[in-house]
Amino acid sequence: MDNNPILEVKEARKSYPVTKGFISRKNIGTVKAVDNVSFNLYKGETLGVIGESGCGKSTLAKLIMGLTTLSGGEIRLKGEPVRPDMPLTMRRNIQMIFQDPYSSLDPRMNVRRIVEEPLRIHENLSKEEKNKIVLPIMEQVGLSAGALDKFPHEFSGGQRQRIGIARALVLNPEVIVCDEPVSALDVSIQAQVLNLFASLKKIRGLTYIFISHDMSVIKHVSDRIMVMYLGQVMEISSKRSLFGNARHPYTQALMSAIPEPNPAAMKNRIILKGDLPSPIHAPAGCPFQSRCPQAMDKCRIKPELKQVGEGHYVACHLVNEGVVS
Amino acid sequence: MIAMETILDVQDLQTYYRTGKQVVPAVDGVSFRLAKGEVLGIVGESGSGKSTVVRSIIRLLDKNTTRIENGRVLFRGKDLLKLSGRELRGIRGKSISMVFQNPLSSLNPVYTIGNQIQEAILTHESMSRAKARDRALHLLEQVEIPSPELRLDDYPHQLSGGMQQRVLIAMALACQPEIILADEPTTALDVTIQSQILELLSRIRDERNMSIILITHNMGVIAEMCDRMLVMYGGVVMEEGKCTDVFASPLHPYTLGLLASIPSLEEEKEELYAIPGQVPHFNAPVSSCRFCSRCDQVFTRCREEEPPFIQIGDGRFVRCWLYAQENETNNG
Numbered sequence: 001m002d003n004n005p006i007l008e009v010k011e012a013r014k015s016y017p018v019t020k021g022f023i024s025r026k027n028i029g030t031v032k033a034v035d036n037v038s039f040n041l042y043k044g045e046t047l048g049v050i051g052e053s054g055c056g057k058s059t060l061a062k063l064i065m066g067l068t069t070l071s072g073g074e075i076r077l078k079g080e081p082v083r084p085d086m087p088l089t090m091r092r093n094i095q096m097i098f099q100d101p102y103s104s105l106d107p108r109m110n111v112r113r114i115v116e117e118p119l120r121i122h123e124n125l126s127k128e129e130k131n132k133i134v135l136p137i138m139e140q141v142g143l144s145a146g147a148l149d150k151f152p153h154e155f156s157g158g159q160r161q162r163i164g165i166a167r168a169l170v171l172n173p174e175v176i177v178c179d180e181p182v183s184a185l186d187v188s189i190q191a192q193v194l195n196l197f198a199s200l201k202k203i204r205g206l207t208y209i210f211i212s213h214d215m216s217v218i219k220h221v222s223d224r225i226m227v228m229y230l231g232q233v234m235e236i237s238s239k240r241s242l243f244g245n246a247r248h249p250y251t252q253a254l255m256s257a258i259p260e261p262n263p264a265a266m267k268n269r270i271i272l273k274g275d276l277p278s279p280i281h282a283p284a285g286c287p288f289q290s291r292c293p294q295a296m297d298k299c300r301i302k303p304e305l306k307q308v309g310e311g312h313y314v315a316c317h318l319v320n321e322g323v324v325s
Numbered sequence: 326m327i328a329m330e331t332i333l334d335v336q337d338l339q340t341y342y343r344t345g346k347q348v349v350p351a352v353d354g355v356s357f358r359l360a361k362g363e364v365l366g367i368v369g370e371s372g373s374g375k376s377t378v379v380r381s382i383i384r385l386l387d388k389n390t391t392r393i394e395n396g397r398v399l400f401r402g403k404d405l406l407k408l409s410g411r412e413l414r415g416i417r418g419k420s421i422s423m424v425f426q427n428p429l430s431s432l433n434p435v436y437t438i439g440n441q442i443q444e445a446i447l448t449h450e451s452m453s454r455a456k457a458r459d460r461a462l463h464l465l466e467q468v469e470i471p472s473p474e475l476r477l478d479d480y481p482h483q484l485s486g487g488m489q490q491r492v493l494i495a496m497a498l499a500c501q502p503e504i505i506l507a508d509e510p511t512t513a514l515d516v517t518i519q520s521q522i523l524e525l526l527s528r529i530r531d532e533r534n535m536s537i538i539l540i541t542h543n544m545g546v547i548a549e550m551c552d553r554m555l556v557m558y559g560g561v562v563m564e565e566g567k568c569t570d571v572f573a574s575p576l577h578p579y580t581l582g583l584l585a586s587i588p589s590l591e592e593e594k595e596e597l598y599a600i601p602g603q604v605p606h607f608n609a610p611v612s613s614c615r616f617c618s619r620c621d622q623v624f625t626r627c628r629e630e631e632p633p634f635i636q637i638g639d640g641r642f643v644r645c646w647l648y649a650q651e652n653e654t655n656n657g
């Protein structure tokens with residue numbers, strides 16, 4: 001692995017104003033969708049991002065893609081700052097794949113137009129030149145050349161996701177941000193698409209940020225894993241270290257909540273009390289305190305990320321106290 | 326083990342959709358029994374007919390496009406498919422109630438949740454409004470809604486998805502049903518909230534000795550919640566058995582494929598098994614194994630004749646030619 005990170009995220013923040021009232025639009029607070037997130041991404045690795053609905057995964061993806069402006073902090077791709085107005089030469093290096101294979105493809109365009117669209121925006125190519133790029137990619141994602149003349153509605157969910165992947169690949173990006181790319185698919189089709197991601201990683205040396213709320217999927221694809229809760233990083237570590245020694249009570253609860261297709265492997269479930277708190281009323285201090293089975297007075301003060309092992313960081317006061325859980 | 330009392334007996338159910346000239350055999354000869362106090366899981370890919378099965382049981386189907394072609398659904402000796410609309414309404418929501426996947430679309434946005442639970446009670450039982458409100462409050466407590474007396478006056482959109490699902494479960498419980506039909510009740514929820522809801526359902530089942538049919542495409546949920554399971558594909562049941570048996574020794578190539586395609590938390594696999602292709606469209610009548618276009622063990626007979634539902638052991642069935650006995654093969 002290269003020592004220089006391909007992507008650097010430093011104290012990234014994004015907040016949205018929350019307004020009330022249709023006409024007056026009174027500001028009643030802010031949602032800290034992404035709150036002080038830092039990590040590095042290295043060439044050829046897959047960083048899995050996991051967390052529950054509303055914890056800021058998609059917002060983080062948008063920030064990394066330069067689709068929305070940062071409220072604070074910075075993000076650099078190969079040393080250059082990522083911004084909504086970054087030059088095309090830079091933008092082409094990072095592409096995104098979305099969750100919903102149904103709504104993310106324009107139903108009026110045929111597959112050729114959908115897949116070639118990024119090429120139209122980025123360069124002026126002849127038909128032959130485009131074919132030279134598109135045809136091998138169609139093969140790599142497992143679609144026939146004949147598919148190019150069809151329309152999205154003629155394909156199944158898994159095939160549509162392949163079309164989305166082909167589109168993301170035509171500019172030959174180095175980094176691909178996948179926002180829940182298999183969440184809408186059946187397990188059988190999910191397996192096909194996950195295998196495709198793995199083979200593309202090998203063939204093209206791709207670097208992925210892979211967002212999902214499914215821990216078994218995250219475990220399958222990731223080299224490192226980042227656990228988010230209410231916009232903040234709770235734990236980040238290599239996959240091995242996280243699965244061998246999850247330290248944050250939220251990570252532990254998340255892992256114990258996964259239903260497993262093996263009645264023999266029944267585990268001691270940690271059932272969390274209460275619901276995910278509204279991000280508008282995020283508590284001061286540790287964001288997890290309202291549901292944490294081990295919360296204590298000290299948790300009203302925000303815990304910093306502390307290193308607990310090589311490349312393994314945890315934001316929890318239990319760790320500061322030296323309590324081994 | 327004591328023989329358990331059968332509470333619901335579904336026999337050879339066939340439900341077809343008609344769209345234009347097309348006939349979709351969504352459910353094409355499904356039979357099973359549900360015992361008192363039992364949780365029966367139905368699993369299968371999208372489009373395999375799971376929802377159509379449970380919707381047929383209480384006839385929650387669009388009359389214009391759907392027809393129940395055949396079958397019987399015996400509940401307390403009565404065939405639900407033969408009941409008048411009025412008789413059926415007396416059972417639906419009272420003895421048999423449903424919980425759907427998307428809680429927000431099952432709740433009425435313009436009424437408070439207290440109001441909706443009271444309505445559910447008063448439809449089937451006569452009592453004063455005050456008493457119904459008390460019962461509603463008690464139900465919200467049972468499904469672990471925090472400060473229920475405040476929540477009674479909330480509108481659905483003021484609740485989180487997990488709380489909405491708990492309200493739906495409270496409504497389903499309002500009249501002490503004997504059977505709950507739960508169609509993907511946790512699919513839209515986060516895993517930690519899913520855990521809470523599944524635990525809630527288990528607890529209620531234990532307390533009331535209720536029976537539950539639980540539809541999900543999540544094998545993990547089946548393994549944790551259910552006593553027995555049906556694996557559906559293309560409108561038929563491919564495999565049936567106790568969950569412990571099916572997970573320990575799956576028989577049908579489809580069940581094997583489904584289980585192998587799930588990324589495992591325990592072992593590292595470089596590549597996942599992927600069932601090739603996708604669910605095809607079926608036209609009635611079907612004259613081959615419905616899985617033959619995707620099966621990795623397919624042989625000639627599979628393409629010529631639909632396999633019967635073959636009994637392998639006690640309550641254990643599989644629909645696959647690999648398990649046909651010699652004598653059957655000779656007869657065929």
Ligand SMILES: Nc1ncnc2c1ncn2[C@@H]1O[C@H](COP(=O)(O)OP(=O)(O)OP(=O)(O)O)[C@@H](O)[C@H]1O
Pocket residue numbers: 016017031032033051052053054055056057058059060213279
């Ligand atoms: N454009 C926006 N305006 C206002 N608030 C927003 C906007 N986008 C996101 N949010 C809020 O920011 C928070 C994080 O949302 P985000 O979509 O990033 O979460 P997520 O982790 O991707 O969730 P999911 O798993 O449901 O996709 C949420 O509370 C959301 O309501």
Ligand SMILES: Nc1ncnc2c1ncn2[C@@H]1O[C@H](COP(=O)(O)OP(=O)(O)OP(=O)(O)O)[C@@H](O)[C@H]1O
Pocket residue numbers: 342343344349351369370371372373374375376377378387390542
């Ligand atoms: N209203 C309808 N009109 C026409 N066809 C329908 C209708 N509802 C369902 N179908 C078809 O019937 C078959 C079975 O559908 P059903 O909804 O029962 O499947 P399911 O197993 O519940 O799938 P899912 O996991 O997606 O909910 C599918 O092929 C579906 O396309």
Ligand code: SF4
Pocket residue numbers: 577578579614615616617618620621622623624627632644645646647
């Ligand atoms: S009957 Fe044949 S095609 Fe069908 S599942 Fe069995 S082996 Fe496969």
Ligand SMILES: [Mg+2]
Pocket residue numbers: 057058059179
């Ligand atoms: Mg998202």
Ligand SMILES: [Mg+2]
Pocket residue numbers: 375376377508
């Ligand atoms: Mg369904």
